[in-house]
Amino acid sequence: MTLLDARPDSLTGTKQSFGRSAPPATTGPTKPGRLVDLFELGLDSPICLTWELTYACNLSCVHCLSSSGRRDPNELTTAEAKGVIDELERMQVFYVNIGGGEPTVRPDFWELVDYASEHHVGVKFSTNGVKISPEIAQRLVKSDYVDVQISLDGATADVNDHVRGPGSFDTAMRAMQNLFDAGFENFKISVVCTRQNIPQLDEFKAIADRYKAQLRLTRLRPSGRGADVWDDLHPLPEQQKQLYDWLVAHGDNVLTGDSFFHLSAYGDALPGLNLCGAGRVVCLIDPVGDVYACPFAIHEEFLAGNVRSEGGFQEVWRHSELFGRLRNPQTGGACTSCQFFDSCRGGCMAAKFFTGLPLDGPDPECVRGFGEEALTKRKEADSIPKPDGDHSHSTVRGSRRDGKPVTKARPVSLTLSLRRPDAPPVSACEIDPLAGFRP
Amino acid sequence: MPALDLDSAWDLHPQVSVRPEPFGALLYHFGTRKLSFLKDRTLLSVVQSLAAAPTVRAACLTAGVPEADLPQYQRALTTLASSSMVIERAS
Numbered sequence: 001m002t003l004l005d006a007r008p009d010s011l012t013g014t015k016q017s018f019g020r021s022a023p024p025a026t027t028g029p030t031k032p033g034r035l036v037d038l039f040e041l042g043l044d045s046p047i048c049l050t051w052e053l054t055y056a057c058n059l060s061c062v063h064c065l066s067s068s069g070r071r072d073p074n075e076l077t078t079a080e081a082k083g084v085i086d087e088l089e090r091m092q093v094f095y096v097n098i099g100g101g102e103p104t105v106r107p108d109f110w111e112l113v114d115y116a117s118e119h120h121v122g123v124k125f126s127t128n129g130v131k132i133s134p135e136i137a138q139r140l141v142k143s144d145y146v147d148v149q150i151s152l153d154g155a156t157a158d159v160n161d162h163v164r165g166p167g168s169f170d171t172a173m174r175a176m177q178n179l180f181d182a183g184f185e186n187f188k189i190s191v192v193c194t195r196q197n198i199p200q201l202d203e204f205k206a207i208a209d210r211y212k213a214q215l216r217l218t219r220l221r222p223s224g225r226g227a228d229v230w231d232d233l234h235p236l237p238e239q240q241k242q243l244y245d246w247l248v249a250h251g252d253n254v255l256t257g258d259s260f261f262h263l264s265a266y267g268d269a270l271p272g273l274n275l276c277g278a279g280r281v282v283c284l285i286d287p288v289g290d291v292y293a294c295p296f297a298i299h300e301e302f303l304a305g306n307v308r309s310e311g312g313f314q315e316v317w318r319h320s321e322l323f324g325r326l327r328n329p330q331t332g333g334a335c336t337s338c339q340f341f342d343s344c345r346g347g348c349m350a351a352k353f354f355t356g357l358p359l360d361g362p363d364p365e366c367v368r369g370f371g372e373e374a375l376t377k378r379k380e381a382d383s384i385p386k387p388d389g390d391h392s393h394s395t396v397r398g399s400r401r402d403g404k405p406v407t408k409a410r411p412v413s414l415t416l417s418l419r420r421p422d423a424p425p426v427s428a429c430e431i432d433p434l435a436g437f438r439p
Numbered sequence: 440m441p442a443l444d445l446d447s448a449w450d451l452h453p454q455v456s457v458r459p460e461p462f463g464a465l466l467y468h469f470g471t472r473k474l475s476f477l478k479d480r481t482l483l484s485v486v487q488s489l490a491a492a493p494t495v496r497a498a499c500l501t502a503g504v505p506e507a508d509l510p511q512y513q514r515a516l517t518t519l520a521s522s523s524m525v526i527e528r529a530s
Contacts, residue, residue: 035476038462045458047465047474092458094467094474120456122469144454144469 036275042327045091046317047281050295053081053109054101054287055391058130061153061164063192063233065296066286067224068101069393075287078108080308084285085112087313088121095122097149099295101287101391104131117145124149126190128168129175137175137182149188149216150175155203159196163233180211188255190216193243194233201246205254216255217247222354222364223296224387230355240367241266262347262363265340276349279304279326283317291316293326296350299388333360340368347371356384443517445496445509448528449489455524459483466524475524482515489525 056071057064076084088096096116103109104127116123124147132140132148140146150172154160157169179187189208191197197204201217208215222230235243244263247254247270258272273281278294285291289307292298304323305316317323332338335346346352347363355364356378362370378384426436443449451457454470463477464486477483484502492498499512519525 035462035478043460092456094456094458094465094469095472122467122472124472147472 036273037329039273039275039277039281040327040329042280042323044318045093045314046283047093047277048095048097049088049093049283049285050097050099051084051285052099052101052287052295053103053112054106056105057100057102057128058105059102059128059165059168060393061168061225062229063153063163063194063220063224063226064392065221065224065226066099066101066298067387067390067392070391071101072287072389072391076289076307078111080289081108081112082115084289084307084313085116085119085121087307088116089119091314091317093121095124095145095147098123098125100126102128102130113146117143120145123147124188126151127175128164129172132175132178134178134181137178137184140179141182141184147187148179148184149190150179150213151190151192152204152207153192153194154197155200155207159200162196163192163194176207176211176213179213185212187211187213188216189213190218192220193217193235194220195235195239196233198235198239198243201243205250214253214255216257217243217260218257219259219348219351221296221348221351223350224298225392227354227384227387234365237367237369237372240365244270244367259348262344262351262365263367264343265367269343274343274345276330276345278302278349279323283323285313291320293322294350296348297353299353299385301353301385302350303388331360333358335360335362335370338362338368338370353385354387440517440521442513443495443520443527445499445513446494448493449495449498449516449520449525450528451486451489452523452526457483457486466519468522468524471523473522473524475519475522477515482512485512485516486519486525 052066054071054075055066055068057068060069103125113123113125122145126149129150140148151164152160152169152172153163154169160169160172161167176189189204189211191204205215220226220230220234240263243260244266247256247260247263248268252271256270256272258274258277260270261272261274264270264274278297283291283293283304284295284298285307286298291304291307291313293302293304302322304320307313307316309315330345332341332346335341344363344367346360347366349359351364352359352361355375357364357371357374362374364371364375452468452470455466455468458465458467463479464483466475466477477486481502481504485499485504488498488501489495492501495513495516496509499509504512516525
């Protein structure tokens with residue numbers, strides 16, 4: 001899932017003034033205040049947004065943020081999706097991050113990508129690579145408006161397939177080879193950082209370099225099915241420090257979707273906005289058109305509206321009650337007195353929510369350890385909010401080490417009813433053509 | 440990168456899209472997929488005036504930049520030039 005990857009690489013009209021640097025002088029062409037403070041109040045249109053086109057997916061990744069697997073029968077139609085693109089064009093949303101599910105399995109996927117390009121809405125789509133054939137790669141390389149992001153959660157098949165499922169490593173590598181052979185430079189390789197793959201950061205970088213791709217690291221969130229595996233997969237405290245140091249060393253060459261701002265409390269702020277952009281500069285449109293504050297928060301608490309309602313997406317973005325609330329300066333709550341609040345800003349709202357922590361307290365992965373403390377004191381486990389909606393395949397890979405599928409036994413709902421006939425049934429031997437007809 | 444010459448002619452890159460915002464503007468380059476922020480509206484006017492102006496200096500004056508502030512706008516435009524948001528017009 002993607003948030004803000006476009007780096008504000010020139011904040012022009014002033015010197016760089018993100019994070020903890022001093023506010024620019026008030027003379028000259030510069031208004032006082034940091035950009036991040038302006039963004040806290042929200043923008044007329046999102047800078048970029050995530051749009052999950054379908055819940056259908058050929059894989060069953062154990063950490064899927066959207067609990068994808070099966071298509072939802074109520075997904076936006078081709079015409080409705082084009083209507084959303086028209087609206088994004090009017091709102092001058094420069095690009096959308098398309099994901100899913102596996103977006104490329106939608107039969108109209110390429111049609112929608114072409115439509116977006118024709119309407120000056122750039123597309124970066126996330127894929128596990130299943131449809132990136134040599135022919136498709138050839139086609140993609142011709143477009144200025146399309147960028148591709150291949151998901152890979154291990155630099156080796158064993159680490160990757162443990163999370164993403166058997167065969168998924170080979171699928172991703174084949175897709176990358178096809179893109180490379182077609183001459184598609186600078187596609188993205190997106191890695192969700194886990195306990196198992198943090199020791200492989202250099203290997204990931206080597207893979208990216210080999211395919212002339214750009215590496216993108218993002219944070220494992222306890223959202224969707226991620227909630228089920230977060231305890232086992234989220235980085236250990238010493239790994240977080242290792243990750244932070246690695247990110248600092250690689251600077252602008254590695255994208256992060258601004259997802260590690262909670263690590264900024266280790267020292268200097270990482271590149272990016274270092275701001276929770278939920279409802280302010282980013283949001284999520286899900287496959288049925290629901291608009292959530294961010295891709296990691298598919299829960300009614302963060303549901304702002306639906307693109308099918310009157311006024312469409314623009315109305316939701318500009319006037320929903322929820323987004324209005326989110327566009328207030330963040331309050332620190334329990335974190336206010338912490339000297340690092342200005343750099344980590346309390347961390348990720350979704351990570352707190354789905355681990356049952358208060359939103360105005362520390363992030364569960366607070367680098368000072370306050371999150372772990374809070375987790376031990378949190379309310380009963382069964383009161384932790386569950387993500388809304390589950391489109392998981394009914395056969396899912398469980399935590400079995402042999403990787404064999406385990407079938408979740410679930411009750412099947414049936415409605416049994418008895419209709420009492422008001423006349424005897426018509427005999428099968430009746431020859432009158434009007435038998436059983438009652439005007 | 441040397442400072443951009445105020446007496447040369449510049450254009451917004453054809454692949455760059457500009458979205459005005461209350462604080463200034465967002466610029467997005469579809470070729471490099473980079474985003475830039477303009478932190479004030481005057482700079483936005485300068486950028487928008489480039490195409491019709493014979494020189495950068497003329498664009499600044501059209502946008503109402505006082506003579507004394509020219510160096511700051513020159514620096515800002517140099518930054519934009521370094522990320523190909525603006526390009527020198529072929530004469």
